[in-house]
Amino acid sequence: MRKYKIIIADDHKMFLDGLMSILAHKETYEIILTANNGKNVAKYLDINKDDEIDLVITDINMPEFSGIELNSYIKKNHPSIKTLVVSMLHDTKSVQTLTKDNVDGYIPKNAEKDELLLAIETILKGDKYFSQSIKDVYLKGMFSNEKNMEDSLSKREKEVLKLIAQEFTTQEIADELFLSKHTIESYRKNLISKLGVRNLAGLTKYAIKLGLVE
Amino acid sequence: MRKYKIIIADDHKMFLDGLMSILAHKETYEIILTANNGKNVAKYLDINKDDEIDLVITDINMPEFSGIELNSYIKKNHPSIKTLVVSMLHDTKSVQTLTKDNVDGYIPKNAEKDELLLAIETILKGDKYFSQSIKDVYLKGMFSNEKNMEDSLSKREKEVLKLIAQEFTTQEIADELFLSKHTIESYRKNLISKLGVRNLAGLTKYAIKLGLVE
DNA sequence: AAAAGGCTCCCTGTAAACAGGGTGTTACCG
DNA sequence: CGGTAACACCCTGTTTACAGGGAGCCTTTT
Structure with missing residues (x-):
């Protein structure tokens, strides 16, 4: 055989x-x-x-x-x-x-x-x-691709995403935007699930793809 | 006045x-x-x-x-x-x-x-x-710029950096490379201080610049 | 033979991220 | 008018990251 x-x-x-x-x-x-x-x-x-x-x-x-x-x-x-x-x-x-x-x-x-x-x-x-x-x-x-998320991010979400990718912590972003830390945490969670990534690294890469940083 | x-x-x-x-x-x-x-x-x-x-x-x-x-x-x-x-x-x-x-x-x-x-x-x-x-x-x-760090990263460091930027956690990287979690944590620390960044987001951006990911 | 750098591992902490749920408010749209 | 989405906020947890140390081994260079 x-x-x-x-x-x-x-x-x-x-x-x-x-x-x-x-x-x-x-x-x-x-x-x-x-x-x-x-x-x-x-x-x-x-x-x-x-x-x-x-x-x-x-x-x-x-x-x-x-x-x-x-x-x-x-x-x-x-x-x-x-x-x-x-x-x-x-x-x-x-x-x-x-x-x-x-x-x-x-x-x-x-x-x-x-x-x-x-x-x-x-x-x-x-x-x-x-x-x-x-x-x-x-x-x-x-x-997540049913509605292609390319531009399904709101203005505020993009703003937060940008700051995240710029190496700011949740608390710092909250201070910068005059929002509660909880709010930024919510945004972070939503972004991670919306974009189908696992963590900060994934968010950062996406932010770069969208041209929000670099 | x-x-x-x-x-x-x-x-x-x-x-x-x-x-x-x-x-x-x-x-x-x-x-x-x-x-x-x-x-x-x-x-x-x-x-x-x-x-x-x-x-x-x-x-x-x-x-x-x-x-x-x-x-x-x-x-x-x-x-x-x-x-x-x-x-x-x-x-x-x-x-x-x-x-x-x-x-x-x-x-x-x-x-x-x-x-x-x-x-x-x-x-x-x-x-x-x-x-x-x-x-x-x-x-x-x-x-950190005395010796420009562009290529001052060792092979192993680049390998770890790449995996970090690919959204793996420290533990996962340790498993992948058959190393202790502590070792990967050391690499992470060294990378953060070597590259002059603050966190995962910074490391990820650097990995992209070096062409390790994307 | 000593120095230097790379690699591996360990410890003790604190801070932050991540996961999963929830509330209530606007404001716009069909 | 009801539905939907964005926005802001809160809670309870667990896990991971981050910061600061130290240490031993091995190889290459001086």
Whole structure:
């Protein structure tokens, strides 16, 4: 019986080793290549077209060629190859981009070994596999995108967002705007949920995108 | 005895009112103009060159023409006019730019009324006035700029910075990198002090500048 | 061999952020 | 007129960030 040919891309050696040791036990899987960036995988696939790779497992967060770019590249140039993303990153945008680009599976890095194996099996059978947490993020993204929030922020919200991104604390912003600290906390909460981000860092990035700072 | 002619620029009406009411008592000061952005002040100065304005008090954080731009413009085109910046913003870069552009004074918005009056008096006498907190920021900036930190960050520091900017918490980053939470906290502290920022928002902005995210 | 810098880890605190709920007021819109 | 959204505020919690220390190990440079 033919073994399934697998390629793994991850710039974290420790993780790569762990993944390999899990798959090494299984007699049905053969690891053809490991790489610490997406570009090398793409190159390999282009050169060895006759290799009939079955699955590429990739991290998102890599130099040179991110997992998102790699998935997009594979689906465009080698559509018969399945892709599984294993990443810590699970922001709305990444998940949306990957599903749009027809990724075959997506599990978080803190997933159990069993879930990983289940994901691989499922995908090799031809089905898709997404962890619950990924589904949650996706649904959340759908929700907040119904009304595209680009300009759904009120004037006041933008004002507060700007000050937040300018490194002021809630209390300082309250003083500046002559409002209660509670009010600013409410704005902060609303902004985080409206924009679908997790914390100050996300708010700051959004503020930059909107041109409120920098 | 001739009154000192003063212009005030601030986009926060409440603050403008407060400032005016403080100065209105004093018989030696005359408020010629108030504006909610820097552009209008610049325009006024260009048109009324014979007006012999003594002092422009300005916020930094304004639409159209920031206080930094306004100060630069005034010092270039109307060098006889003194400038006093009264702002909440006191990041390293702003302070450095303003001092380079020969601003006459800089006090934080939470300064006491007495300090404001002292600053104005000092400046009108021909001296400079900077609050202690502003001096601190300036010195801090000098320190960290001795070796320009653009690339003084180690590989590991950049890695952590990137993950911070990607909205991961300290604990999550620790898990991802197989390090202790304490280690990541140390990195976070070092980054904040190295980069001369105040919090997560500052770190995030720096990460974007370095191209680590987005 | 000492110095210096990078990396890792730990401790004690306080302040702030984050999460989830809620109230009441305007003011505009269909 | 009722619905909706923005705005300001409040409460109770838990978690995280931030500030200030210190310390040991390892490698490269002086």
